[in-house]
Amino acid sequence: MAVRVGVLGATGAVGQRLIQLLDPHPKFELAALTASDSSAGKTYRQAAKWRVDSPIPADVAEMTVQATEPDAIPNDIDLLFSSLPSSVGAAVEPGFCEAGYVVSSNSSNGRMDDDVPLVIPEINAEHLDLLEVQRDERGWDGALIKNPNCSTITFVPTLAALTEFGLEKVHVSTLQAVSGAGYDGVSSMEIIDNAIPYIGSEEDKLETESRKLLGEFDGASLTHNDVAVSASCNRIPTIDGHLENVWVETEAELDAAAAAEAMEAFPSLDLHSSPDPLIHVFDEPDRPQPRMDRTVGGGMAIAAGGMQETPFGLQYNCLAHNTIRGAAGASVLNGELLAENGYL
Template identity: 40%
Template sequence: MSKIPVAVLGATGNIGQRFVSLLQDHPLFELAALCSSERKVGGRLTDYWRLDDASLDPAVGEMELQPLDPRVLVRSDVAAAFSALPTEVAGNLEAEVARAGVGVFSNASSHRLETDVPLLVPEVNPGHIALVERQRTYKDGGFLTTNPNCSITGLVLALKPLADAFDFSEVHVSTYQALSGAGYPGVASLDIVGNVLPFIEGEEEKMRREAKKLLGTLQTTVVPSPLDVWANCVRVAVREGHLEALSIPLQEDVPEAEVARVLSSFRGEPQRRKLPTAPKRPILVRTERNRPQPLLDANAGEPERARGMAATVGRIRITDRNLRLLVLSHNTLRGGAGGSVLNAELARRRGYLA
């Protein structure tokens, strides 16, 4: 398969840099344009690189930052664009790019709940990608797809196999969310050092609404899942990795060992199709009582390209039919750029990107 020219929109940001690190040596995609806000246009990505756990290809680091203008993308023959734009600007800019005939893979929330836009986690609802065929606004191969908020991805990865295997109608979740989830420079240091922030604007509602769409059934549009997610969202002084404590009232007796078996044997379409960024095992179950931890488990996943793409589950307990467990996932990889890259790999293999 020949490589497709792609662009990163918002390449200088937190998620944008993750996109570049995943795309700079990708087997299906080739970086053709890096776009930033006007104030950095003309500069070089190398001057803004902040990832301490991923190196920048020197040739990519020297690429000139471009304005976010669809004509620039068309001139570079870009067929797919990975968006790491802030929500305030993503809505219009992403639509303009799709109207120029480009397939957009977005991290922003602007289009996630539109009825003809797929909200995807490829292990959970790969069939929803067919919604792009119903997008009438975009011609010449252009379309919009999205991935969920970073706090949802690990949650739905765990909920999908559980909901397929057992009866339950609601989930209570408390999150311990990393600082990188707030972008750069993000939360002021004086607010978070030695502290915990008990409120993240809009997060709890997003978790409820996006989980319903992700776990819903595709008919003419997506019929939302009846499952209710009740969240308490909190920011903690961790760099990468959202930890979430789940409590699920089960409607039947289930052995703990069966929960562990269902989670660790879960595989989805990315694993069956061997997509390049798919982790061999999307959920790793740990039995130690002090796991998962962001410091030790955020980068879980193999092969090397899928580091940070597996969710880690631990502390599985059932008391009086109440299942409790912890889920950890990397918020800027699995919950951010890696999620969009996996969506694009799925789109390519399903024939939506030529």
């Protein structure tokens, strides 16, 4: 039996990507869409300015958009995917959870809350059990799970593959695509023939979310990993695909060949949206590249390459499609993990 799902914030860029991924999904049935009050009551075709690189699904186009409130959602929905702006998510997501809905959210609000699991399924699926603590503490029948920031998702899987060498220090410099800022986020006059060496709050997200993702859950509380992470974030004029330069210092000796082997061997999961391999390692020194490699693994894999030893530790590059693996696809994958583990 298909899992009936809905999308909160369905008309935005990530909401549209969610619809693109959910409409053909073999286990999820898209049954509800919400947006702002100005869109409620319209068909989705009328409400959304469709910008995804495939046609709007015909059945979705004629669905009626609902208001983003629990009373507007059918009570037979098993799972909600949230792509709301963080300020809106902070205001309304708890109300859906109180009403009994399970929410897999891409919004940044609440990611660092002690009782909210921040999950990349292939990396820390065991953190999902933090939902038991969440339900006990908050008295919710529903639940809230978060996926990390798109830039965090890009490099943390590569770090997870290297934990056996004892992570001590990580430095990361990001080259982030304009789609990460949303359709209206960066004007053409700002970004064409330019690079912007600052993205508000992004550095903090990489530095804190990574340590939570790599932390240990003992069944009652989560201890963050003590690796030191320093980030510098840059916006560049590519459409999709966050490219990141990473330097890693480890307790044990780590050379390029051993790092490549560890990343190539890092296991994936038997979930519909999880790619195999999770990390695609390139031998070529000039790969990965956003235009060439952002859709590796259907846009759900991490690409890595350019590995070399330096005086500052192992250096390598990694890349992920920021609106697929880094946003909508990450939420869908978390939904699959929730279903697999009986949380719906």
